[in-house]
Amino acid sequence: MIRTLLLLLLTISAAWGEIVFGLSSVAMKDDVITIEKWRQYLSEKTGQKVRLVFTKNYDEMRALIESGSIDVAYLCGATYVETRKSTDLEIIAIPVAKQNSNYFSYVIARKECKCNNFLDFKQKIYAFSDPKSNSGSIVPKYELLKRGINPRQFFKKTITTYDHSESIHAVAVGFVDGASVDSIVYDAFIRSYPEMSEKIKIVQKMGPYPSTPIIVRSNLATKLKNRLRNAILLMDREPFGSEILFRLGIDRFIMKEKYDYSSIEMMMNTVMRGDRASE
Amino acid sequence: MRQNNLSWLHFPIAVKLSLTLIFLMLLWFSTSTVFGIYQLKNQMNGTFDSFARQHIHNSESFLVKSILTDDRWVIYRFLTTMSRNDLIKDIGVIDTDYHVIAHTDPIHHPVDSLYKITQSNRSEVIPLQVDNTTIASLIVEKNSAFLDDRIETIIVTNVLFFIISAIIATLVAMLISKRILSRLSILTKNSELAAKNQWSEISIPTFREKDEITDALDAFSHMGTEIQKHLDMIEATQRFYKEILEAINMPIFICDTKLNILYHNIHPLWEHIGENTFSTLLGEIAEEISSANPITLEKTLIFGEETMSLLFHVNLVEGRQYVISVLDVSRLKELEKHEQMAHSLAILGQISASLSHELKNFLSPLKLLIQSQQQWNEKDRKVVSNVVGKMDKLLINFLQFAKPPTLHDSPEPFDLAQVCGDIVQLLLPQFENKHVSLQESISPVVITSISRKQIEIILMNLLLNALDASVEGSIVSIRIDTNEQGVELIVEDHGSGIDPAIQNRIFEPFFTTKKGGTGLGLATVYRIVYDAGGQMHLYSHPGLTRFSVYFPYHQEQ
Numbered sequence: 001m002i003r004t005l006l007l008l009l010l011t012i013s014a015a016w017g018e019i020v021f022g023l024s025s026v027a028m029k030d031d032v033i034t035i036e037k038w039r040q041y042l043s044e045k046t047g048q049k050v051r052l053v054f055t056k057n058y059d060e061m062r063a064l065i066e067s068g069s070i071d072v073a074y075l076c077g078a079t080y081v082e083t084r085k086s087t088d089l090e091i092i093a094i095p096v097a098k099q100n101s102n103y104f105s106y107v108i109a110r111k112e113c114k115c116n117n118f119l120d121f122k123q124k125i126y127a128f129s130d131p132k133s134n135s136g137s138i139v140p141k142y143e144l145l146k147r148g149i150n151p152r153q154f155f156k157k158t159i160t161t162y163d164h165s166e167s168i169h170a171v172a173v174g175f176v177d178g179a180s181v182d183s184i185v186y187d188a189f190i191r192s193y194p195e196m197s198e199k200i201k202i203v204q205k206m207g208p209y210p211s212t213p214i215i216v217r218s219n220l221a222t223k224l225k226n227r228l229r230n231a232i233l234l235m236d237r238e239p240f241g242s243e244i245l246f247r248l249g250i251d252r253f254i255m256k257e258k259y260d261y262s263s264i265e266m267m268m269n270t271v272m273r274g275d276r277a278s279e
Numbered sequence: 280m281r282q283n284n285l286s287w288l289h290f291p292i293a294v295k296l297s298l299t300l301i302f303l304m305l306l307w308f309s310t311s312t313v314f315g316i317y318q319l320k321n322q323m324n325g326t327f328d329s330f331a332r333q334h335i336h337n338s339e340s341f342l343v344k345s346i347l348t349d350d351r352w353v354i355y356r357f358l359t360t361m362s363r364n365d366l367i368k369d370i371g372v373i374d375t376d377y378h379v380i381a382h383t384d385p386i387h388h389p390v391d392s393l394y395k396i397t398q399s400n401r402s403e404v405i406p407l408q409v410d411n412t413t414i415a416s417l418i419v420e421k422n423s424a425f426l427d428d429r430i431e432t433i434i435v436t437n438v439l440f441f442i443i444s445a446i447i448a449t450l451v452a453m454l455i456s457k458r459i460l461s462r463l464s465i466l467t468k469n470s471e472l473a474a475k476n477q478w479s480e481i482s483i484p485t486f487r488e489k490d491e492i493t494d495a496l497d498a499f500s501h502m503g504t505e506i507q508k509h510l511d512m513i514e515a516t517q518r519f520y521k522e523i524l525e526a527i528n529m530p531i532f533i534c535d536t537k538l539n540i541l542y543h544n545i546h547p548l549w550e551h552i553g554e555n556t557f558s559t560l561l562g563e564i565a566e567e568i569s570s571a572n573p574i575t576l577e578k579t580l581i582f583g584e585e586t587m588s589l590l591f592h593v594n595l596v597e598g599r600q601y602v603i604s605v606l607d608v609s610r611l612k613e614l615e616k617h618e619q620m621a622h623s624l625a626i627l628g629q630i631s632a633s634l635s636h637e638l639k640n641f642l643s644p645l646k647l648l649i650q651s652q653q654q655w656n657e658k659d660r661k662v663v664s665n666v667v668g669k670m671d672k673l674l675i676n677f678l679q680f681a682k683p684p685t686l687h688d689s690p691e692p693f694d695l696a697q698v699c700g701d702i703v704q705l706l707l708p709q710f711e712n713k714h715v716s717l718q719e720s721i722s723p724v725v726i727t728s729i730s731r732k733q734i735e736i737i738l739m740n741l742l743l744n745a746l747d748a749s750v751e752g753s754i755v756s757i758r759i760d761t762n763e764q765g766v767e768l769i770v771e772d773h774g775s776g777i778d779p780a781i782q783n784r785i786f787e788p789f790f791t792t793k794k795g796g797t798g799l800g801l802a803t804v805y806r807i808v809y810d811a812g813g814q815m816h817l818y819s820h821p822g823l824t825r826f827s828v829y830f831p832y833h834q835e836q
Contacts, residue, residue: 125389125390125391127352156391157390157391159351159352159390160350160352161352162352166352166356170352170355173385174385174386174389175351175352175355175381175385175390176390
């Protein structure tokens with residue numbers, strides 16, 4: 001009862017107060033200018049103040065969504081899959097990058113690395129972004145598990161960066177030998193830091209996988225949801241929005257009738273079983 | 280022009296001043312550079328220490344948590360932030376087994392590699408502790424390149440400042456020395472003008488500065504004024520004494536020590552004889568001039584048909600210049616010659632008269648005997664023999680007086696004491712007969728200015744006169760004294776003395792107080808002494824009569 005009232009209050013406040021926009025590592029947190037512009041854009045388009053919330057990891061994002069602290073969020077696919085189990089979520093848009101509504105998990109390394117595929121990183125130091133990240137963690141672990149390889153024993157050392165951009169940094173400075181990162185984030189990173197293309201390379205592309213969605217809580221006011229949806233879907237229709245999309249590495253946001261994240265769910269389950277087996 | 284010399288003492292003032300200032304600045308800058316570097320190192324070490332420890336202290340809990348949760352990338356990001364300090368080159372975290380947890384240089388210190396800690400001033404190890412238990416260590420490598428850059432900056436800055444300061448110092452030194460030297464050059468120039476006696480050209484400009492150099496210039500100006508006054512006074516004095524010299528009615532000239540004539544007054548004699556003749560005369564008497572000071576010399580000059588007697592009085596003043604006055608004594612000499620001639624003729628006349636008178640007296644009894652026409656008896660023959668004997672004696676004495684023996688008769692040197700002894704021995708019986716003592720005080724002395732014969736005549740006459748004047752029991756003494764120039768022979772008796780009224784006449788020929796005396800003895804002695812270049816003196820009073828005869832050792836040519 002109390003929980004319902006709280007939700008109602010939040011909904012009402014959301015309808016009339018600020019909108020809390022949660023961002024995880026699917027967006028480049030160090031591109032604060034672009035993120036701020038996106039906030040301004042959404043505020044303008046929705047007519048409401050938008051407040052950004054960055055979470056350290058996907059677990060935190062899920063917790064905030066579950067608690068209703070976040071109204072709209074740009075999630076990793078795996079986080080969406082996990083969160084929708086406990087919370088009613090609605091996908092209002094998915095990104096299209098390089099004319100593809102799916103995305104990939106890149107295995108990246110320094111240019112001088114003598115590695116041609118993911119398996120060349122045996123006994124190397126490898127970086128995962130968030131443990132719950134699809135492209136940053138689940139995909140590479142799945143690839144190993146399906147080959148009967150224990151991810152905990154394959155690498156010499158794994159580092160968790162909790163951020164795709166940080167993983168890319170870690171590879172660039174040589175802190176790790178390789179990393180798995182979100183392809184959209186990687187492309188946006190290279191666009192922002194073109195000099196990095198001299199230092200790092202894509203060793204292997206894994207995927208495609210369903211893109212990272214923008215979700216809202218289902219219990220958010222319909223008008224608000226619509227305003228948010230329209231604002232996001234129409235970003236490519238105007239200069240300000242286009243500029244933001246360009247910086248984000250996204251062509252545009254689209255809506256589909258149906259979203260299939262079963263592949264991600266399957267990999268998540270496999271990895272979970274693998275984790276339990278190796279404990 | 281100053282000689283080229285590499286000694287620093289000979290450097291111009293501007294160079295000395297510049298070098299001094301540059302040296303001082305070099306000393307200052309080098310000292311400040313060394314001190315600055317030392318201070319910088321200490322400061323950087325201190326800053327490093329305080330930064331590292333403070334940063335670590337402030338973030339220790341965060342670091343510990345990250346280490347415990349193995350959040351390596353977070354640790355790396357933290358270390359990266361810390362290493363942005365210029366003092367720090369790299370930072371790493373190692374576990375208790377010295378394996379790298381995270382390091383800002385992952386290429387050389389990858390995760391889980393073994394970190395080798397070396398003893399170096401560039402690395403500092405800071406333990407991270409939980410409840411006094413070290414769980415990891417922070418390895419902080421100092422950025423020596425930063426320190427070197429700062430040191431290099433300090434050195435370069437100081438060198439640049441030194442160069443600029445040296446240039447400024449050189450310019451300042453040149454300016455100051457130029458200002459000083461321009462005033463000193465005036466002093467130098469004025470000194471040179473003073474040395475050339477160009478007093479009217481000396482200038483004393485006024486300067487804005489009022490320092491020691493201005494004081495020196497003022498002192499010089501004052502000195503110059505005083506010197507000029509003294510020079511004017513000297514000039515006036517010179518003119519005055521020159522006029523005095525010109526007014527003196529005798530030639531006076533001044534010569535240097537080489538008898539070069541420096542000055543002569545105007546005198547008819549000078550113009551009559553001429554400078555060359557005077558210079559020749561000076562050359563002739565140069566040796567005599569140098570032998571004594573002052574000295575008076577007589578010089579005879581045959582000038583054409585004229586014979587001149589000149590008396591040169593030479594006085595060496597302050598050892599630098601001879602003052603010579605010349606007196607023409609030609610007229611005086613002539614008068615002297617006439618006077619001598621007249622006196623000689625008078626003496627001759629007197630001697631002739633005396634001799635004639637004596638001979639006339641002796642011839643009177645002979646004349647009577649001859650005129651009596653009687654046969655001479657024994658008595659008459661005795662009278663004639665007696666008269667002839669006296670006449671003979673008179674003539675002998677006269678001849679001895681008229682032509683006494685000379686030095687040339689017996690020129691060989693002899694011992695005066697020996698001759699005196701011989702004469703004393705010869706006359707001793709006569710002295711003993713009269714009971715008169717004869718005392719001798721004679722010592723050997725050789726003379727060549729007088730002959731033996733001459734001394735014998737002198738001694739014989741003086742001793743016989745002394746014996747005649749002495750009474751029984753008295754003493755007659757004969758003494759010989761010597762000095763540097765000559766010998767003095769002294770004969771004394773203690774008789775009644777010689778009447779002062781006749782003392783001036785006793786050396787005259789034919790003057791005698793003795794009955795039967797010829798009056799030629801002392802005259803002969805006097806002449807002999809005079810011819811030998813000696814002197815004779817008489818001192819007499821009742822009870823003592825002393826005859827002193829002086830001879831030089833050698834007769835002058």
